[in-house]
């Protein structure tokens with residue numbers, strides 16, 4: 748990466764100039780070392796449709812969802828969604844949502860942001876989305892801050908795979 752090399756060189760130069768109070772001022776906002784410069788804390792738009800990385804760093808595969816617990820956790824969703832096929836409320840029916848293309852429940856009026864997201868609702872993508880929906884689809888009209896608890900997200904997904 749060019750920027751990494753440039754910053755690394757600049758940091759090396761400023762190290763040479765250590766002790767000189769004016770030296771290295773051009774690197775003052777790049778952090779103390781190459782490790783930080785390599786991963787700038789800049790949020791640049793939503794993750795790609797096939798990017799399933801979470802903010803909390805938890806891997807979906809490391810968890811086992813409990814559908815019964817998920818049914819209770821789904822109470823948070825139930826003000827806007829049901830799992831009965833064809834029953835759209837404030838949000839679309841979530842019957843069969845796992846594995847389906849985003850924006851494809853018939854009869855529901857989606858935002859373009861949701862409809863054109865290019866997302867397939869794999870379990871991993873749902874896991875990422877439910878953590879903070881507005882990060883994954885910035886212009887969604889789903890007014891829900893998210894579920895920071897990774898286990899609860901896995902539970903809800905287990906429930907959505909086989910709602911009852």
Ligand code: HEC
Nearest residue numbers: 823824827837838849850851857858861887888889890891
């Ligand atoms: C305040 C209402 C509200 C709540 C609460 C809510 N949603 Fe939504 N949800 C929506 C709306 C509205 C949309 C459609 C978004 C759009 O078109 O931009 C949506 C979209 C979705 C989608 C995408 C559906 C598709 O077909 O692409 C999923 C998945 C989803 N919600 C899951 C959930 C889950 C799971 C919960 C609970 C953890 C939840 N939502 C809580 C209103 C809500």
